[in-house]
Amino acid sequence: MATSSNYTNLRDIWYTMIGIPGLEDAHTWISIPICSMYIVAVVGNTLLLFLIFTERSLHEPMYLFLSMLALADIFLSTVTTPKMLAIFWFQEVGISFSSCVSQMFFLHFIFVAESAILLAMAFDRYVAICYPLRYTTILTPSVIGKIGIASIIRSFLICFPLVFLVYRLTYCGRNIIHHSYCEHMGIARLACDNIQVNIYYGVIVALFSTCLDVVLIIISYALILCTVLRIPSQDAQLKALGTCGSHVCVILLFYTPAFFSFFAHRFGGHSIPLHIHILLANLYVVVPPTLNPIIYGVKTKQIQEKFIQVFSLSKKFC
Numbered sequence: 001m002a003t004s005s006n007y008t009n010l011r012d013i014w015y016t017m018i019g020i021p022g023l024e025d026a027h028t029w030i031s032i033p034i035c036s037m038y039i040v041a042v043v044g045n046t047l048l049l050f051l052i053f054t055e056r057s058l059h060e061p062m063y064l065f066l067s068m069l070a071l072a073d074i075f076l077s078t079v080t081t082p083k084m085l086a087i088f089w090f091q092e093v094g095i096s097f098s099s100c101v102s103q104m105f106f107l108h109f110i111f112v113a114e115s116a117i118l119l120a121m122a123f124d125r126y127v128a129i130c131y132p133l134r135y136t137t138i139l140t141p142s143v144i145g146k147i148g149i150a151s152i153i154r155s156f157l158i159c160f161p162l163v164f165l166v167y168r169l170t171y172c173g174r175n176i177i178h179h180s181y182c183e184h185m186g187i188a189r190l191a192c193d194n195i196q197v198n199i200y201y202g203v204i205v206a207l208f209s210t211c212l213d214v215v216l217i218i219i220s221y222a223l224i225l226c227t228v229l230r231i232p233s234q235d236a237q238l239k240a241l242g243t244c245g246s247h248v249c250v251i252l253l254f255y256t257p258a259f260f261s262f263f264a265h266r267f268g269g270h271s272i273p274l275h276i277h278i279l280l281a282n283l284y285v286v287v288p289p290t291l292n293p294i295i296y297g298v299k300t301k302q303i304q305e306k307f308i309q310v311f312s313l314s315k316k317f318c
Contacts, residue, residue: 073289
């Protein structure tokens with residue numbers, strides 16, 4: 001590991017991630033629920049993908065968007081959790097600068113892409129409820145594919161500059177990351193340069209990706225609510241709103257901890273201990289991916305039926 005006051009070769013930089021500062025003695029215990037949720041997240045979302053792609057009756061816009069969400073959840077948890085568990089179990093705290101930046105990029109890339117997918121799912125519910133007769137003509141497989149590609153391109157264009165922003169900085173000896181994974185500002189704060197550009201860009205990314213998506217989702221559901229309230233039958237109203245229940249739960253699960261972390265870091269000061277921030281950040285990358293397939297499995301009758309059908313067939317073969 002280089003110890004000079006000014007690194008000229010970024011390949012010489014190695015960081016030490018200490019996991020959850022202040023809770024080092026509890027790392028093994030903390031790792032148990034995190035590992036369990038990670039396994040459930042990977043298995044649950046993989047099963048969801050299998051059901052959607054093998055059952056033609058699930059080849060509808062809602063389920064195709066759900067498959068995108070499941071794929072993003074698998075990547076979100078896999079980018080961070082294995083290294084996190086390596087720190088907790090084997091004290092493998094070292095990570096090279098290039099590996100840290102790669103993890104940072106994919107973490108932010110998947111987060112922004114998943115936010116876009118949730119917006120697309122809100123648009124899907126808007127079209128299904130407000131324009132039911134034109135639902136399949138508006139959201140054709142071609143349109144859905146273009147929305148998915150647009151989400152990936154937007155996320156890449158937003159997040160790739162983060163790589164250049166951290167590579168342009170000068171680093172000089174500070175190599176302790178008080179976290180279990182690498183994220184943009186965590187790397188930038190270890191630099192010896194002025195990081196105002198990094199801070200401003202981070203805020204811009206939050207405003208024009210996540211915050212904009214949330215505003216558009218709120219507008220979509222406001223229009224949905226206006227349409228539902230004009231339906232004369234109360235049973236029909238409840239049925240229409242019921243189709244949105246799973247998506248609303250997933251939205252709250254995804255955005256609530258993200259906004260809590262964002263505002264706590266900027267306005268919480270020292271009132272919230274650092275280990276609480278880091279613990280919540282660790283749970284954030286495994287809890288939503290774990291619960292999302294469960295929420296849709298419990299609340300979506302078609303998925304329940306297909307799961308029972310597949311499970312019954314597998315028992316017969318066994």
